[in-house]
């Protein structure tokens with residue numbers, strides 16, 4: 001499982017340092033709720049999630065109570081730390097599989113968030129969902145309870161690829177779930193993964209075309225990350241499965257970009273495609289543009305003005321301090337200006353809107369020369385650069401990590 005950064009212990013009362021207040025009134029505020037339950041663990045996934053046998057006595061039915069306690073706790077911390085009262089611009093239930101909870105638990109949590117913070121006028125309220133874990137009633141209840149968006153884990157439309165990924169959802173449930181969600185008035189998105197061992201370019205084309213055929217408002221297409229500690233990692237290490245091929249992954253990305261674009265789904269972030277600018281995920285944009293968010297639930301990460309903290313990972317360890325009115329956080333780091341600027345470069349470069357080149361002058365030297373050489377290599381857009389924005393070309397998107405390294409060198 002992914003390790004947390006090395007940092008200071010988080011204070012038990014959660015109080016935020018003064019730094020968190022600077023510029024708070026111009027940043028938007030968001031909530032992420034991590035629901036750490038799945039019926040089975042997919043072989044590739046190292047998210048902080050637990051099957052029933054891994055819960056070690058934690059009762060899933062108690063979860064929403066602890067969440068409500070963290071909500072109250074967050075209100076106290078933000079108030080006593082002097083943060084301005086801000087309505088939520090987005091709320092995102094992620095996991096794990098949030099839809100494994102009864103829909104009334106999700107709606108109740110959303111109501112509590114709304115009562116405490118309020119929602120901004122066009123707030124985006126999303127839940128992730130496994131296509132097998134929802135039906136018409138569930139989706140209608142989400143919409144009636146104030147949700148306006150659902151993001152389904154589709155991953156692939158090819159049975160053999162789903163098998164390699166150890167996905168257990170029924171392929172036929174994806175179009176049904178999407179249709180029911182649309183009928184309920186929810187915006188829809190699907191997640192795809194490319195690069196599974198054994199997935200051919202033709203397999204991927206089938207998945208892309210199937211996803212386009214669903215006519216969702218949004219698609220995310222992620223390159224498979226082989227995470228150490230996962231079953232997939234062990235299968236690759238032992239030679240049972242082959243390693244993903246980077247050149248083939250690049251071909252898959254190029255195909256998806258072209259096919260999504262022709263279908264009216266345009267990239268706005270390296271892995272994310274939206275039908276119109278207003279279909280871009282407000283929640284994800286908040287991460288990439290350094291806004292403030294409170295991450296509720298086991299293992300959730302929060303960020304307020306360059307102060308980051310993260311909760312205990314196991315539900316039992318998360319629940320314990322909350323029962324005493326204390327912070328469930330186990331670590332915290334306060335980023336200095338230099339670290340915040342470097343992070344800004346990394347995140348904003350992923351966006352189609354790009355990075356203002358003036359940001360770089362605070363981070364690194366030889367900015368003009370670096371920009372010229374990236375244009376010469378076809379990695380960033382020359383016209384945008386003249387206007388002061390660093391924006392990746394298609395080639396640049398394929399080599400984005402390298403571009404970041406060259407800019408920050």
Ligand SMILES: C[S@@+](CC[C@H](N)C(=O)[O-])C[C@H]1O[C@@H](n2cnc3c(N)ncnc32)[C@H](O)[C@@H]1O
Pocket residue numbers: 044045046047094095096097128129130131152153154155191192193222223224225226227
């Ligand atoms: C929490 S899951 C989505 C909801 C639900 N648990 C599901 O899988 O249907 C979030 C997304 O992360 C992506 N993901 C998880 N592990 C990944 C990995 N190792 N590499 C690439 N994408 C991954 C998957 O596309 C998945 O849909």
Ligand code: SF4
Pocket residue numbers: 037038040041042045046047049095096097130153
């Ligand atoms: S990909 Fe989704 S369903 Fe699979 S283990 Fe991870 S969080 Fe659970």
